[in-house]
Amino acid sequence: MQCPVDSTTLVSLTHHDVPTEYCPQCRGMWLWPGALQRIVEREVDEIEAFEATCRKEGPTSVAGLVTTAGIRR
Numbered sequence: 001m002q003c004p005v006d007s008t009t010l011v012s013l014t015h016h017d018v019p020t021e022y023c024p025q026c027r028g029m030w031l032w033p034g035a036l037q038r039i040v041e042r043e044v045d046e047i048e049a050f051e052a053t054c055r056k057e058g059p060t061s062v063a064g065l066v067t068t069a070g071i072r073r
């Protein structure tokens, strides 16, 4: 498959188990119909799982305050 912009041969990549085509020339990423929606749905699931873990464990398990200077305990 070739890039629709510059006709460079696209490189096949798998992102979150979704096949995508990457152009090394213009750094464009081309997705099959429905692929972007699958990636977004997957990432939403991961964020919700992370938030659920945070709520379950509570604030006492937080190791420290993350600042631009690093982790302050």
Ligand SMILES: [Zn+2]
Binding pocket: 003, 004, 005, 006, 007, 008, 023, 024, 025, 026, 027, 028
């Ligand atoms: Zn391209």
